[in-house]
Amino acid sequence: MNKLKKLKTALIIFLKYPELGRSKTRLAATVGNENALKVYIELLAHTNLISKELNFDKYLFYDKVTAHKMPWGDDIYHTAYQLESDLGGRMQNAFEQLFDKGYERIVIIGSDCYELTQEIIEEAFNKLNSNKVVVGPAKDGGYYLLGLSQLIPQLFSDVAWSTEEVFSSTIKILKSLNLSYDTTPILSDIDTEDDLTEKLKLLIS
Known part of the structure; x- marks a missing residue:
């Protein structure tokens, strides 16, 4: 941790303020808006727990x-x-804002990965000491975490978002640019009813 303290590091958390009808819309399609909101509030509480x-x-x-x-x-x-844009544009703008503030290591996460831990986030920052990029692959083909030590615009413009090709496309881009990268464990995002853990199911039973 001493090495990390010497670098200017930042964690970005993408989230929505929890409001009925705006939370976990794919999940809400099968469990209803009220239940989806209950799940999202629990996901936010978990995100706070692992990051604070x-x-x-x-x-x-x-x-x-x-x-x-x-x-x-x-x-x-x-x-x-x-920023109002697609996911790639929004992530790129967030990274740009913080790189412009002088941060040297930046990791972004969302607020829908119930398996994510404080230790995995710390691992990602550690991996950025010897790699340009770190990616946390999700079981659905996307990723739940991205860490950068420099801005790489191609990672945000050359990816088909919300598809099962997001992680593989990201790795292809990194290889084509000959950039060093590492990964963190494969985890599950909570997007649909099938993704719910037993604990989350109890919230809506």
Whole structure:
């Protein structure tokens, strides 16, 4: 951890303020908006739990400008907002904002990976000490985490988002650019009813 303290490091968390009808829409299609909101609130609580003790600057990037904020502590989390764009454009803009602030190692996560842990996030930052990129593959073919030590625009413009090719396309881009990369464990995102863990199922039973 001493090496990490010497580098200016930041964690980006993409999230939505939890509101009925705006949370986990694919999940809501089968379990209803109220149940989807219950699940998302639990996912947000988990995200807070695994990130609040991390010894990095932390930024909550909300999907829209809103007067509402998560009550996680302004002394722990900075507030920022995503650009209106596709997922790639929004992620690139978030990375650009923080690289422009002088950060040298940046990791982005979402708020829908119930298997993600504080240790895996710390592992990702450690891997950035010897790699340009670190990627956390998801079981659905996407990824739940991306870490960069420099901005790589191709990672955000040359990927078909919301497909099972996201992770493999990302790796192909990295290989074509001859950039060093590493990965973290394969985990599951919570997108549909089939993804729910037993604990999350109890919330809507």
